[in-house]
Amino acid sequence: xxxxxxxxxxxxxxxxxxxxxxxxxxxxxxxxxxxxxxxxxxxxxxxxxxxxxxxxxxxxxxxxxxxxxxxxxxxxxxxxxxxxxxxxxxxxxxxxxxxxxxxxxxxxxxxxxxxxxxxxxxxxxxxxxxxxxxxxxxxxxxxxxxxxxxxxxxxxxxxxxxxxxxxxxxxxxxxxxxxxxxxxxxxxxxxxxxxxxxxxxxxxxxxxxxxxxxxxxxxxxxxxxxxxxxx
Amino acid sequence: xxxxxxxxxxxxxxxxxxxxxxxxxxxxxxxxxxxxxxxxxxxxxxxxxxxxxxxxxxxxxxxxxxxxxxxxxxxxxxxxxxxxxxxxxxxxxxxxxxxxxxxxxxxxxxxxxxxxxxxxxxxxxxxxxxxxxxxxxxxxxxxxxxxxxxxxxxxxxxxxxxxxxxxxxxxxxxxxxxxxxxxxxxxxxxxxxxxxxxxxxxxxxxxxxxxxxxxxxxxxxxxxxxxxxxxxxxxxxxxxxxxxxxxxxx
Numbered sequence: 001x002x003x004x005x006x007x008x009x010x011x012x013x014x015x016x017x018x019x020x021x022x023x024x025x026x027x028x029x030x031x032x033x034x035x036x037x038x039x040x041x042x043x044x045x046x047x048x049x050x051x052x053x054x055x056x057x058x059x060x061x062x063x064x065x066x067x068x069x070x071x072x073x074x075x076x077x078x079x080x081x082x083x084x085x086x087x088x089x090x091x092x093x094x095x096x097x098x099x100x101x102x103x104x105x106x107x108x109x110x111x112x113x114x115x116x117x118x119x120x121x122x123x124x125x126x127x128x129x130x131x132x133x134x135x136x137x138x139x140x141x142x143x144x145x146x147x148x149x150x151x152x153x154x155x156x157x158x159x160x161x162x163x164x165x166x167x168x169x170x171x172x173x174x175x176x177x178x179x180x181x182x183x184x185x186x187x188x189x190x191x192x193x194x195x196x197x198x199x200x201x202x203x204x205x206x207x208x209x210x211x212x213x214x215x216x217x218x219x220x221x222x223x224x225x226x227x228x229x230x231x
Numbered sequence: 232x233x234x235x236x237x238x239x240x241x242x243x244x245x246x247x248x249x250x251x252x253x254x255x256x257x258x259x260x261x262x263x264x265x266x267x268x269x270x271x272x273x274x275x276x277x278x279x280x281x282x283x284x285x286x287x288x289x290x291x292x293x294x295x296x297x298x299x300x301x302x303x304x305x306x307x308x309x310x311x312x313x314x315x316x317x318x319x320x321x322x323x324x325x326x327x328x329x330x331x332x333x334x335x336x337x338x339x340x341x342x343x344x345x346x347x348x349x350x351x352x353x354x355x356x357x358x359x360x361x362x363x364x365x366x367x368x369x370x371x372x373x374x375x376x377x378x379x380x381x382x383x384x385x386x387x388x389x390x391x392x393x394x395x396x397x398x399x400x401x402x403x404x405x406x407x408x409x410x411x412x413x414x415x416x417x418x419x420x421x422x423x424x425x426x427x428x429x430x431x432x433x434x435x436x437x438x439x440x441x442x443x444x445x446x447x448x449x450x451x452x453x454x455x456x457x458x459x460x461x462x463x464x465x466x467x468x469x470x471x472x473x474x475x476x477x478x479x480x481x
Contacts, residue, residue, distance in 0.1 A: 048379060051379060051382050051383050052382060053378070053379050053382055068383040069383065070379055070380055070382075070383040071380075072377055072379055072380060075376060075377050077375075077376060078256075078258070080427065080428075081256050081375075081427070082426075082427060082430040082431055082432055082433060082435065082436045083256070083372060083375070083376065083432070083433050084431070084432045084433070086432075087372060087432055087433045087434075088372060088373070088376055090369075091368070091369035091370075091372040091373050092369075092373065092384060094369045095369050095370065095373070095384060095385070095386075096384075118432075120431065120432075121376065133380070136380070137383075140383075140384060146383075
């Protein structure tokens with residue numbers, strides 16, 4: 001299997017509402033797939049179907065031995081829950097029988113200090129928390145990283161640093177990356193392929209083919225502007 | 232209260248403190264209180280069949296835990312809805328099946344002499360609850376932070392959730408003798424809620440919750456002996472004082 005992921009005729013239904021309908025796409029090993037679309041189009045539902053958290057029809061085939069590191073958009077956790085970042089990372093290390101030294105290495109990689117991780121999870125900033133979740137995923141030595149709006153709610157310099165971190169990890173470790181984003185300039189810059197989910201239809205292909213004004217207008221129902229960084 | 236009844240209340244308190252931490256962090260405090268009501272019909276049936284009430288209560292509590300699990304996992308109904316409807320019905324049915332002194336004992340506990348089957352059950356159940364929390368602590372932490380992250384970390388979330396609810400039910404069954412259907416939820420919730428206010432990491436929360444649950448049980452029992460009062464309400468009052476004192480800390 002050359003692809004890390006192959007999806008055929010995927011549909012997800014909640015009661016009478018069909019959230020995803022007949023989706024088919026592939027993700028090549030080591031590539032980046034960006035999932036875009038308006039709110040309520042089913043992007044997070046797609047990710048949750050891919051990790052087996054919601055029932056679906058159709059076929060989802062992961063490459064044999066694929067190890068997924070999942071970074072959700074946000075958590076429903078109270079601020080005062082006394083679980084520290086280190087509690088969370090240690091729990092992962094114990095489950096994967098990873099020595100504690102690997103925690104320090106993961107923290108170095110994602111650029112977060114041990115002192116910050118000694119604080120309660122609910123008190124971490126958006127950027128710190130996303131880095132913690134990526135560090136958690138790295139402790140499982142993933143071959144795939146799935147990120148649901150990783151830069152949502154983070155200031156612009158923080159977004160830039162986080163995007164650079166993800167790119168660096170992808171290059172260094174040969175990761176396949178699937179990410180949900182509303183930032184079309186980032187999608188244009190980093191994605192190998194784009195899956196655009198609309199309320200009526202979905203489309204899949206390289207950014208130059210998908211991120212056209214006409215197609216975006218059709219999917220979002222309004223003109224969409226974005227800035228392209230040419231290097 | 233006999234000496235063995237008192238000594239067995241300590242492992243019960245340890246179990247309540249440990250399980251309570253995850254109950255409070257998962258915002259299931261209301262469920263802890265309401266699930267204990269499910270024991271009442273089980274006690275009624277056990278009394279009618281002339282068997283030990285604790286076994287009838289334990290059977291009904293497992294059934295209640297299974298219903299909560301099935302509702303959350305399969306029917307996608309919120310836990311609050313299940314609690315609001317089902318557990319109130321259980322209390323109504325249970326109070327119809329039990330009457331007089333039996334009903335008062337079932338509601339508020341009666342820590343009299345224990346039979347050998349009860350002693351064996353209490354020791355085995357306390358050991359099972361403590362072993363579950365200690366061995367599954369890491370999985371419970373990851374599931375608490377995010378069930379989806381837990382799934383991708385190879386944790387069987389559905390199975391762990393069922394085992395957690397069964398452990399929760401077992402803990403309630405353990406304490407019915409001492410605190411009764413109406414008050415056992417309080418010994419699970421109050422020490423853990425106090426520990427949540429005082430602790431800054433998970434280990435500290437578990438230690439503080441266990442310490443408060445044990446201290447409240449010992450002090451409540453001692454006060455009941457001295458004041459010739461009921462044990463269960465005094466255990467809860469001592470635990471509540473600890474919580475009130477924790478509010479003084481900013």
